[in-house]
Amino acid sequence: EPEVTQTPSHQVTQMGQEVILRCVPISNHLYFYWYRQILGQKVEFLVSFYNNEISEKSEIFDDQFSVERPDGSNFTLKIRSTKLEDSAMYFCASSKLRAGLEGEQYFGPGTRLTVT
Amino acid sequence: DQQVKQNSPSLSVQEGRISILNCDYTNSMFDYFLWYKKYPAEGPTFLISISSIKDKNEDGRFTVFLNKSAKHLSLHIVPSQPGDSAVYFCAARRSGNTPLVFGKGTRLSVIA
Numbered sequence: 259e260p261e262v263t264q265t266p267s268h269q270v271t272q273m274g275q276e277v278i279l280r281c282v283p284i285s286n287h288l289y290f291y292w293y294r295q296i297l298g299q300k301v302e303f304l305v306s307f308y309n310n311e312i313s314e315k316s317e318i319f320d321d322q323f324s325v326e327r328p329d330g331s332n333f334t335l336k337i338r339s340t341k342l343e344d345s346a347m348y349f350c351a352s353s354k355l356r357a358g359l360e361g362e363q364y365f366g367p368g369t370r371l372t373v374t
Numbered sequence: 375d376q377q378v379k380q381n382s383p384s385l386s387v388q389e390g391r392i393s394i395l396n397c398d399y400t401n402s403m404f405d406y407f408l409w410y411k412k413y414p415a416e417g418p419t420f421l422i423s424i425s426s427i428k429d430k431n432e433d434g435r436f437t438v439f440l441n442k443s444a445k446h447l448s449l450h451i452v453p454s455q456p457g458d459s460a461v462y463f464c465a466a467r468r469s470g471n472t473p474l475v476f477g478k479g480t481r482l483s484v485i486a
């Protein structure tokens with residue numbers, strides 16, 4: 259069964275450093291998302307991406323964040339200058355179609371980002 | 375701003391019995407509701423969904439009920455199995471390619 263994959267599984271970085279989190283969505287999916295979950299809190303939406311542009315973004319997704327689909331398979335989240343409060347699990351998700359039965363979002367296993 | 379609420383942080387059920395997980399929402403613009411299951415160190419796994427035009431959707435041991443007037447949905451698992459032990463997230467979204475809004479989750483423990 260196809261699945262969303264994410265690398266690395268755990269990333270430790272120093273405050274102020276740039277990080278890139280990588281995702282390979284399911285191959286025939288068209289919509290891509292990033293969510294995050296700070297320890298003990300709920301899963302929160304960051305950004306959605308379709309047709310090579312951002313569809314929607316949350317208040318969390320400020321100028322320090324960017325997304326890119328550099329080729330036909332990868333989807334990346336970049337944090338330019340990490341802060342301590344960026345420490346969280348970051349989940350990539352993808353979905354096939356806009357809505358309805360095919361609109362379910364399938365999640366990757368997550369990348370645990372630790373900012374020290 | 376809790377648009378999706380799961381008021382029970384945990385639930386413990388005996389193997390073979392029914393598990394009922396509850397979820398309330400406040401945004402009347404939501405028209406699609408989903409349940410995800412999450413094991414430690416894994417991403418949320420899609421379980422079952424329901425559109426706002428329905429009041430029930432069943433898939434094997436899992437049934438989701440939607441009461442639009444009460445803005446309430448529930449997930450029934452019957453019979454519960456030890457492998458069902460996980461955190462269950464309720465999520466909702468508006469129509470179209472819109473982001474999921476998650477509840478805080480309910481940790482289900484199925485005791486053998």
